[in-house]
Amino acid sequence: MGAFDGPSGGRSTTTPQPEPDERRPSAPPDEKPGRRDPATGREPVLEAKDVSKRFPGVQALDGVSLAVYPGEVHALVGENGAGKSTLIKVFTGVHRPDGGELRYRGRPVAFATPLDAQRSGISTIYQEVNLVPMMSVSRNLLLGREPRNRLGIIDVARMDAEAERILAEYGVRTDVRRPLHTLGVGAQQMVALARAVSIDAKVVIMDEPTSSLEPREVETLFSVIRKLRDTGIAVIYVSHRMEELYRICDRVTVLRDGKLAHTGPLAELERLQLIALMLGRDAAEIGREGLTRFSRDRHVAADAEPVVEARRLRKKHVLRDVSVSVRPGEVVGLGGLLGAGRTETAKAIAGALPIDSGRVLVAGEPLRSGSTASAIRAGVSMLPEDRKAEGIIPTLSVRENIALAALPSLARSGVVSEARIDRIVDTFMRRLRIKAASPHQKVSELSGGNQQKVLLARWLALQPKVLLLDEPTRGIDVGAKAEVQGLIEELAGNGLGVLLISSDLEELVEGSDRIVVLRDGAVVGELTGDEVTEERIMASIAEHSREGD
Amino acid sequence: MAEATAASPRVDRARLRGWLQEYGVYAAVAALLLFNVLFTPHFVDAANVRTQLVQVAPIVIVSLGMALVIGTQGIDLSVGSVMALAAAVVVLYLGYGAVPAILMALLAGALVGAAGGSLVAYVGVQPIVATLALLVGMRGLANVLVPQLEEFRNPDLIALGSGSLAGVPFVVVAAVLLTALVAFLVRRTTFGRQLVAIGGNRAASELSGLPVKRVLLTVYVISGVLAAIAGVLATARLQASDPTSLGLFIELSAITAVVVGGTPLSGGRVRVLGTVMGALLMQLLSATLIKHNLPQSWTQMVQAGIILAAVYATRERGTR
Amino acid sequence: MTDTAMIASAGDGNAPVSPRSERISRLLQHHGALMVLLVLVVVGSVAFDSFATPGNAASIIVSSSFLAIIAIGMTFVIISGGIDLSVGSLYVLGGVLAAYGSQYGFAVALLLPLAVCGAVGLVQGLLIARAGMAPFIVTLAGLLGARGLMLAISDEGATTYLVEDAAFAALGQGSFLGLTYPVYIAIALALAGMVLLQRTGFGQNVYAIGGNEQAAALMGVPVARTKVWIYLMSGLLAGLAGALNAARLSSGVTILGIGLELDVIAAVVIGGTLLTGGAGGLTGTMAGVLLLGVIQSLINQVGTLTSAFQQVVSGAFLALVVIAQRLLGRAQRLS
Amino acid sequence: EENAAAPQPEGTQGAQVVATPTGTSGSTCSLEQFGGEKFDLKNAVVGFSQSEKEANPFRIAETQSIRDEAAKLGIDELRVTNAQSQFSKQITDVQQLIAQGAQLLVIAPLNSDGWEPVLQQAAEKKIPIITIDRKINAEPCKDYLTFIGSDFYEQGKRAADQMIEALGGKGKVAILLGAPGNNVTTERTNGFKDRVKEKAPDIEISFEQTGEFAREKGQQVTEQLIQSNPDINGIYAENDEMALGAVTALKGAGKEPGEIKIVSVDGTRSAVQAIVDGWIHAVVESNPRFGPLAFETAQKFLDGEPIPDTVIISDREYDSSNAESSLSQAY
Ligand SMILES: Nc1ncnc2c1ncn2[C@@H]1O[C@H](COP(=O)(O)OP(=O)(O)OP(=O)(O)O)[C@@H](O)[C@H]1O
Ligand SMILES: Nc1ncnc2c1ncn2[C@@H]1O[C@H](COP(=O)(O)OP(=O)(O)OP(=O)(O)O)[C@@H](O)[C@H]1O
Ligand SMILES: [Mg+2]
């Protein structure tokens, strides 16, 4: 069929065509199992040819081809919902493709289950952390490969020691016997990573592995990836973070709306061009308009009364006298490393975490502690960090999910008004550009980025005074990220107070008027004005680390 | 992605499958009706139709409450015992007249529901054990109150059981009204939306400021009251209060009706009409087997087979 | 790479261990039923002279052994996030088949119930794992179907087969140190179950499936196969318990096991296994089984309660036990 | 008021009368044969194991009769357990009674088979067992002392006689069976069917469904029955509760009293009243008042007298001729 090199690569005509020599010659491909990389002469280890996959209402993949070679890091990029995760799941046997062919090590394959794929040497870290929360860290890490004693019985002591050793390589030090869910999301992600890599794999697929990692963990991850590449393992790497792609990836495949938009070496593509390919827009045009980002030129009256004020929040082992305040129209960033207590601070303010002492004032009025309902009534909304566990209601539609928190205000004496719901849902779906087949599509069927937008819509529908955003752009594509950032800007401009938590330092710095730095559950610094830089944040953390140790 | 929704044959098949999932239970009821019309003598007599509807009414009412509870990812095993308790209370207070007696019975149902609901919502006991304790204890309590079957001659209560409105038995009227009420509750009220949200993801609902505990408590209270209503109606029909055997094992029938009707036990969804159809299916099935005079062994095995077939046809399939 | 270590809260350079309170909490949560059991036994011994006698203790233990065997299977089922309502019917079916089979000798008496109950379990497992049907419904159908089958082979329950084989009867009646063989069989099976659950790949898979089925599948757990085994095992154990009971009673009594599934589930859940799956264990289950036996025995000791009051008391007991266990766990977690 | 139905301790109304004082096989058992030791009944620990909840007239009257008689005889240490219809629980109950030091056991068995473990333990300690209302399938005088109760097969036969008479020897009859697997169900069914086959081959038994001994089930099954078999002439209900359920169903369907002949077994007051009202044709009694006879037998045994291995009591019959006058004797 030749689809791999065929016109599908350049079907979107507005995109700048890559140089011809980047693309492999269109020799009749089906004579030999697999073709050779022109540069190295190697055969692809994993290959998709003209693969299609349809979900009810969505053509998630439409004739997509992809070839990955041993010893390369292959970036897979595209907007939210472009089909990246779906393609990966087709590779690993989670979904069965409707059409097309998959080849692995030169032979056609159809993995029946992820287990088959894993056994054959394709190891995957999925977008959502997919581990078992209630099992211990070591059991999660070594599930299926537990060390046995002579009787064939699991040797628990050795298992724990082994797990501790493996995790130490990834910079995770924790009691491996505790249940996984007691770890932060980032640490869980590292466990998943360690698990995937320590399996003897030929191909390692990573679907947005860095979305919940700290900068330092990202470094750890990159050194792992480089090691993998050097030992001849192929890595498929999905991420929305452009700088990362350029640092670590050799080649790139761009998907757009389920179709192949481009494939080729990454170095030859400029960042702007890559974004243009993803968005399906003209590079020059994007260059002119720029991708909307934080403008950093907002001014908040320094003497304005804070709209929300947290005073000496204290919770044993978690928070130590944390005080934060946000004024109307101000974006306050919360900086700190994993486990610093940023999420807990936000949750305590939103009434979702019972605290031992301290109080939260909204517009001067104290909130009843430990009650999300009263916080919401007072105008405090929190976008939770863990979308899957604490955000979406998977059984309900997009519409129901958006309207959920605002229901009481959309109802008269307990009876909901469908018209009012429709109006709100319609407004926000358009304003946030939520991509769904219809408002009645199940939210669990949306791509990660769109789920996040649905959640944002849920909170905005409440017309809050204060918005607490915990990692609002995690797992969101460049376009959407810019939109969300623009939105934050806009909201703040309208007088909303925003508390922003982000592990993306660049975003934090660009977005915040002021940054409060946390470490080990305590405030260790506050940066304002020109002090708001990445270096100062890192310095502030480091300084106190030294003191602390 | 609007252009991607263009129809294709594959989508049609998916839609058909979705349709079967949604309406499979209706098809099953229709099939069973057809069988009976063809092979069961006197099946289409008005009197027979009436008998089937009257007999199914209490199960429908109990199942409605069960559907709500299951929607919140819970389960209520206490419904049968609540029926018995309501039967006991209603004869105890019958001296004050039918209406006060019935109100007391409903109150008793509400209290049992509140007890179960508090255990689940506030103490955090798993629904199945919380309501299991009530299943055991409340049947005992009913028997303490009314140690043996007690006949009554109160004309109002007897009329409730055997009278009719424009040819439709009161019992059936009650079931229809309650079905409409519950359907309204689920579809149109804040409470209904919150209930399914809590069943779908409790943590998220809590963070979204929903009154999770209150909703859970209310759901169990509603289930208790509905079971009490069913108990009163069954008692009125029997013209005797029989706390020993009234509602025995009805929780299993109700759960079956709910699940066969397409409400998943994993919560987050409630199908009211499906539940009614599920109850009807089970009723028609047992009527068919009785009318054809099958021995108990066969009855049970055939029931097992049909339940499996119905649920198999309507099951939610994975992505492949 | 160690310099990039993420320091956990207790970060003191060494691998941090969980705080002691957390461990105590875990212990209590896992062994809440055991604590309540101990309390009840102490209270019972003080309050009633005839409670702590060897005879009474033996009767509690012996009668609990059958429930215990079934509860082992149920523990696996519930940890995997499922439920098995068919055990009560399989128990009586197993007994009737064993008694029927005993006329052909020891082997048939033992193997016939295992084969049939195992087959029912297998079919249930296949329907649940391969066809993706809800365990509650599949096993509810199993409950009906197995009881129907039992009625069919016993002439609508009218025929009670007697155990003909002396060796087989001895399996249920013989005793050692005052306890009958089924007690030792139950203990052996429980120990084997613990090893299977905690120390084998199969056990890990069971926990993983119950904890997060989707993740388990993605982590390479053979979900369907594991589930089939779980239900097969539950069916086998219920059948075995029925067979042993038939040996003890010397006959295939047909009126057994109605509502037994609820007792078994109660025992497992009281034992600290989460009905939502993913957590729990057999130590708790065994404590839960004994707890139910002790509660019954205490009610019998009082001796003056009417049957209705007995039910009220056992319902209240059940509620108290779960509340106590729940609060114990919570208090520890908060501190 | 609740106790109105219970027998008056001093009255002889409705007391059991022994039908076969010497037992069917004629063999007897004495303390010597049994091998136990004599003890004073008054100061002894006596265990009574009831099978089902005291929630129907039969069980209430039965337990009450045992309690009353024990009180009358001045037995302080009467321990009563209730198996709540769970056979396994009954076995454990009796074992625990033994552990509590019971010297005499009175058992109302839930099931005839499966008593092996209890019998072994009792035999070791030489505890005499009197089983009432249902038999235990074991060896009298060795495994247990004696059985006192009705003959359920005979009850079925007598019900058949009543039905045959009511229908004049031909017609269609439906049976409302008791709970499946229950000995009582089996024997009352067999007695009825055998008698019909033998004496009235023109009577066709065209319908048999279980009503599980409960009134509501009896009503529901009858409702189904009269829709699908409108030509039915008679209903044999294996206990009074189901018969009364059938009556409610017939009333609801607009039938006249006596249009369909109902015969049942038990002799509860409501059923006898229904005979008076014309809805039930006849009731065969099954007398639950075992207390006096049981303790009398025990006393005789302890006194060294030989006692029969089976004591069948004579059950009365109620029909329109005697219903009104014997209403007060029904339980
Ligand atoms: N199980 C499913 N059922 C129905 N539709 C689905 C399902 N999974 C994915 N989709 C749809 O397929 C499309 C592609 O989704 P996919 O998850 O592959 O996107 P993605 O590129 O990984 O996006 P993101 O960057 O947000 O993770 C989306 O429109 C999504 O709604
Ligand atoms: N790996 C860990 N080891 C020990 N304790 C941890 C760990 N992860 C989290 N915690 C506990 O949780 C508290 C806050 O963790 P959390 O990860 O929610 O904070 P955070 O700053 O929001 O981090 P992030 O949002 O980046 O995950 C820590 O102070 C600590 O007590
Ligand atoms: Mg994705």
Ligand SMILES: [Mg+2]
């Ligand atoms: Mg966080």
